Amino acid sequence: MRRLDLAAPETFETFAAGITAPIDVLINNAGIFGPKPHTIADVGPALFERILRVNTLGPVLLARALLDRVAASEGKKLVTMTSRMGSFGANTSGSAPMYRASKAAVNMLMQCLSIEVAPRGVGVLLLHPGWVRTTMGGEQADLNVADSALGIRRVIDGFDPTERLALRAWDGRDLPW
Numbered sequence: 001m002r003r004l005d006l007a008a009p010e011t012f013e014t015f016a017a018g019i020t021a022p023i024d025v026l027i028n029n030a031g032i033f034g035p036k037p038h039t040i041a042d043v044g045p046a047l048f049e050r051i052l053r054v055n056t057l058g059p060v061l062l063a064r065a066l067l068d069r070v071a072a073s074e075g076k077k078l079v080t081m082t083s084r085m086g087s088f089g090a091n092t093s094g095s096a097p098m099y100r101a102s103k104a105a106v107n108m109l110m111q112c113l114s115i116e117v118a119p120r121g122v123g124v125l126l127l128h129p130g131w132v133r134t135t136m137g138g139e140q141a142d143l144n145v146a147d148s149a150l151g152i153r154r155v156i157d158g159f160d161p162t163e164r165l166a167l168r169a170w171d172g173r174d175l176p177w
């Protein structure tokens with residue numbers, strides 16, 4: 001196992017240089033929520049920058065650093081854990097704006113990346129794991145980790161990289177952008 005701080009992109013090239021094997025499925029899973037709850041009143045530069053570094057910049061720059069390994073694999077799947085909260089179409093409450101914005105932005109960057117990497121046969125999957133009883137999701141969440149993980153595995157297995165791009169939930173349903 002190797003550790004990586006997703007908020008430290010200056011370390012990614014060295015990290016990637018240490019990986020020579022092909023990567024069938026790269027999963028960008030790590031994320032932070034920010035204060036719970038938070039509203040527009042809580043938006044501040046340092047806090048927002050931290051959330052953007054981990055949720056937005058980190059996944060994109062790590063995917064870029066490891067792209068050759070993914071393109072050299074049979075699987076060719078580049079997966080990022082996003083959230084339904086990053087959807088413009090599904091936003092009715094306006095809660096947690098910094099988290100929402102970080103996920104909306106990673107969706108856009110990954111969409112751009114999907115266009116760039118399509119000629120290499122790499123597909124980009126943006127995956128919503130459901131509302132899950134993890135540290136982030138909390139005890140009130142709908143889903144246990146095992147059910148979410150099983151769904152995530154099915155969705156990743158069923159994703160065909162020639163599809164190029166999808167925004168999909170753990171249960172296989174596509175989400176509104």
Ligand SMILES: NC(=O)c1ccc[n+]([C@@H]2O[C@H](COP(=O)([O-])OP(=O)(O)OC[C@H]3O[C@@H](n4cnc5c(N)ncnc54)[C@H](OP(=O)(O)O)[C@@H]3O)[C@@H](O)[C@H]2O)c1
Binds near residue numbers: 081129135
């Ligand atoms: N749980 C939900 O209901 C839910 C819903 C929608 C989307 N998501 C998304 O699903 C993903 C996983 O969330 P989760 O529920 O498992 O969250 P979690 O319980 O809070 O766990 C977050 C994970 O991210 C890691 N992490 C945080 N900052 C990091 C950094 N700078 N560098 C490396 N790793 C870092 C943490 O590592 P340490 O333990 O070492 O800090 C931890 O393993 C996230 O992207 C989240 O936004 C979750």
